[in-house]
Amino acid sequence: MLGVIHRAPEGPALLDQWLDAVSPAVVTLEFSNYGRRFREERGPAYRQRIEEVHNRLKRDNLPCYDNAVSMALSYVEMPFELAGALQYGRIHGAPVYLIDMDFFSYLRLREIGKLLDPENLERLLCEETSERNGYEHILARLYFEEGINTAAYTEEMAVRDEYMSHKIKVLMVRHRGQRLLHITGWRHLDDPRNFFAPLNPVKVFIYDQAVRI
Numbered sequence: 001m002l003g004v005i006h007r008a009p010e011g012p013a014l015l016d017q018w019l020d021a022v023s024p025a026v027v028t029l030e031f032s033n034y035g036r037r038f039r040e041e042r043g044p045a046y047r048q049r050i051e052e053v054h055n056r057l058k059r060d061n062l063p064c065y066d067n068a069v070s071m072a073l074s075y076v077e078m079p080f081e082l083a084g085a086l087q088y089g090r091i092h093g094a095p096v097y098l099i100d101m102d103f104f105s106y107l108r109l110r111e112i113g114k115l116l117d118p119e120n121l122e123r124l125l126c127e128e129t130s131e132r133n134g135y136e137h138i139l140a141r142l143y144f145e146e147g148i149n150t151a152a153y154t155e156e157m158a159v160r161d162e163y164m165s166h167k168i169k170v171l172m173v174r175h176r177g178q179r180l181l182h183i184t185g186w187r188h189l190d191d192p193r194n195f196f197a198p199l200n201p202v203k204v205f206i207y208d209q210a211v212r213i
Contacts, residue, residue, distance in 0.1 A: 001201045003186030004081055005136045007074050014206050015084040015183070024181035027085045027096045028168055030160075030188065034102035038109050039078050046076040046116055053121040068125045075112055081183050095175075099167040101160055140186050140205065151187050158193055165195040172199065 002018055004011055019027075050072050057064040082098075089096040114120065139151050168182060182201070189203045 001182045001184060001189055001196065001203045002206055003140075003184060003189040003203065004206045005140060006079060006081075006185055007070075008080075008136075011206070012080040012084055015080060016088075018204070018206060019084065019088045019181070022179065022181050023092075025094055025178035026171060026175045026180040027089060027094055028099050028164075028171065028180065028182045029081055029085055029096065030100050030164065030182075030184035031079065031082050031098045032100040032102045032105040033098050035100075035105040035109070036078070036082065036098060038105070039076060042112075043076040043078070046112070047073065049116060049118065050076070050121060050125075053118055054125060057122065057125060062126060064125050065127070068127060072116065072121065072124055075109075075116070085183060097167070097171060099164045099171075101163050104156060104160065136186075140207075143186075143190070149190060151190075153187070153190060153192050157188065158195075161188060161191065161193070161195045165199065168196075168199060 002015075002022075004015065008014075050069065054064060054069055085096045088094060115124075143149050143151065164182075164184075168180065172180060186205055188196075189205070191197060
């Protein structure tokens, strides 16, 4: 299990390094097929809208924050985890399975049209937001380096982890004897309810350069 920080700028390069180091025959991903279809079908139009509003704000000399633009784009662009896994799969002939639940993706994305309508976008891009990636780095370092867990494990995470661990178990039977890599958000490595424990995974944080398999 490879734990990542979603949307981290250095994520793509680190993921490529780990994929090369682990050389999995099978890759699973904490991402849903619904989320992929949504971004493939609607992502380009939403990205164009975000860029048009961004350019108009700059043209009118109105305040516009880069981190707010990045946050808006993160809703509609393919995450680096998916892009990196698919590229690895194409090169090495490794199947890539998206095993997260469509239901929760649908709940998160069903209101995206309202969030990203031009009026809301102007307001969103003109508001300075906190650096979420930096906050995630702090929480992750506290957990991995100090053993301090300040990240809540929610009921939604439990439902999803139970679902994903079952799908991985099925895939391990199908691909018996082959190395499987599961790419997931770092918070899922904790596994407080032991959904993944019966699979005996090797758990690695993507920033840990001391571990190689």
